[in-house]
Amino acid sequence: MSSPRVIVVGGGAAGFFSAIACAEASPAARVVLYEATAHPLAKVRVSGGGRCNVTHACPEPRELVKRYPRGGRELLGAFHRWGPRETIAWFAARGVELKTEGDGRMFPVTDDSETIVTCLRCAADKAGVKVFMSMGVRGVERGEDGKFQVTFTDGSAGEFDRLLLATGGNKSSVGPIIAAQLGHTIEPAVPSLFTFHIDDARIRGLEGLSVSDTLTSVQGTKLRERGPLLITHWGMSGPAILKLSAWGARVLAERGYRFTLGVSWVGERTPAQVLAALVTARAANLKKQVATWNPFALPARLWERLAIAAGIVPETVWTSVSNTALQAFATQLAAGEFTVEGKSLNKEEFVTCGGVRLREVDFKTMESRLCPGLHFAGEMLDIDGVTGGFNFQAAWTTGWLAGRAMAGCATE
Numbered sequence: 001m002s003s004p005r006v007i008v009v010g011g012g013a014a015g016f017f018s019a020i021a022c023a024e025a026s027p028a029a030r031v032v033l034y035e036a037t038a039h040p041l042a043k044v045r046v047s048g049g050g051r052c053n054v055t056h057a058c059p060e061p062r063e064l065v066k067r068y069p070r071g072g073r074e075l076l077g078a079f080h081r082w083g084p085r086e087t088i089a090w091f092a093a094r095g096v097e098l099k100t101e102g103d104g105r106m107f108p109v110t111d112d113s114e115t116i117v118t119c120l121r122c123a124a125d126k127a128g129v130k131v132f133m134s135m136g137v138r139g140v141e142r143g144e145d146g147k148f149q150v151t152f153t154d155g156s157a158g159e160f161d162r163l164l165l166a167t168g169g170n171k172s173s174v175g176p177i178i179a180a181q182l183g184h185t186i187e188p189a190v191p192s193l194f195t196f197h198i199d200d201a202r203i204r205g206l207e208g209l210s211v212s213d214t215l216t217s218v219q220g221t222k223l224r225e226r227g228p229l230l231i232t233h234w235g236m237s238g239p240a241i242l243k244l245s246a247w248g249a250r251v252l253a254e255r256g257y258r259f260t261l262g263v264s265w266v267g268e269r270t271p272a273q274v275l276a277a278l279v280t281a282r283a284a285n286l287k288k289q290v291a292t293w294n295p296f297a298l299p300a301r302l303w304e305r306l307a308i309a310a311g312i313v314p315e316t317v318w319t320s321v322s323n324t325a326l327q328a329f330a331t332q333l334a335a336g337e338f339t340v341e342g343k344s345l346n347k348e349e350f351v352t353c354g355g356v357r358l359r360e361v362d363f364k365t366m367e368s369r370l371c372p373g374l375h376f377a378g379e380m381l382d383i384d385g386v387t388g389g390f391n392f393q394a395a396w397t398t399g400w401l402a403g404r405a406m407a408g409c410a411t412e
Contacts, residue, residue: 003028005159006406007150009137010166010175011035013044014378014395016120018164021403023127029407031129034152036136041117052113054091055084055396056389057100067390069247070353071383074363075394082400084393094119105389140178146373162406164375166399169355175380179356183370189354190253192384194245196261197342198235202305206231209299213267216240219260223248226267234344242387249353257343263336265306266296275330282326286319296333306332351391355382365405366398375402
């Protein structure tokens with residue numbers, strides 16, 4: 001195909017990246033991108049607290065895929081073709097340098113997501129991509145000649161050789177509807193990264209307090225995650241919670257987001273190990289108050305709350321704490337239980353799991369196995385990663401593969 005007519009539906013990270021990749025690989029291709037809203041790249045703008053967590057410093061594909069609750073197996077080969085190294089180099093070649101933070105997340109050195117938005121918009125313009133905003137797609141039909149007849153929300157229509165759907169996977173997106181009409185199975189969309197609603201005296205009023213090393217779990221499942229935990233106005237958040245919500249997305253949805261959360265505030269220490277440390281602390285600090293000295297370096301206000309929950313008045317001196325009270329304190333520290341009564345979307349991520357069934361897609365080209373000429377990228381697919389730049393990396397990777405394929409280029 002010498003000069004294909006290509007339409008990209010969806011103006012997010014995956015949509016823009018695929019359009020750019022296609023137009024750069026085939027300057028003769030006529031590439032158009034349609035975004036239903038007046039705000040393209042909206043998620044890029046707000047992600048990472050407005051800094052945009054572009055990717056993660058994890059260049060080895062076999063390690064990288066471990067961060068994807070859904071889609072890891074399918075992405076393994078894709079990441080060998082285009083992974084974090086290629087993403088970093090792509091942005092660097094266009095004047096955007098990235099920096100790596102201590103936890104592996106990568107941001108533009110400007111700490112401003114607008115840097116990424118501007119880069120993508122400029123790259124699209126330079127490559128000749130025509131971008132239409134505030135214009136959605138109403139319907140798609142595939143003719144006997146294999147071409148796509150696309151009807152737009154203003155009543156106009158166009159004919160295209162290749163169609164890429166990159167609208168995301170939420171229920172309000174037209175992408176899943178079109179994909180289903182063209183023969184695809186859509187896995188139901190449910191939130192993948194969300195915070196937990198918890199109303200409990202032990203954490204009430206401690207908003208903003210964080211603990212760097214916790215172990216969280218969902219009672220009655222094998223779900224367990226380790227990492228920082230943040231207490232919020234509504235309950236709990238932070239990586240230890242967000243990762244748990246990602247891996248447990250479907251299980252927690254089935255439970256109506258009502259379940260018992262286990263929290264160890266002292267990492268992987270067992271209650272028995274914590275009890276031993278408390279016994280040692282008591283022997284070494286007989287006359288000190290429980291509130292003024294703790295062997296785990298926990299925030300003082302949280303330490304006091306957990307002591308109270310164990311029946312220990314913080315002003316009590318260590319020598320007065322009974323063995324029974326110490327046992328209860330160890331349980332609060334290493335095996336606390338909290339009732340979760342709902343969830344809130346994580347505003348910086350708002351990722352869903354669900355989308356086009358993965359076995360219906362060729363991950364070398366991101367082309368449909370059921371409808372030739374139809375491609376997918378980003379959250380249109382039943383792919384989602386944990387927090388930390390992994391969802392954007394999946395968008396860059398699938399977008400690049402789809403764009404190159406639509407341009408007629410091999411991606412081996």
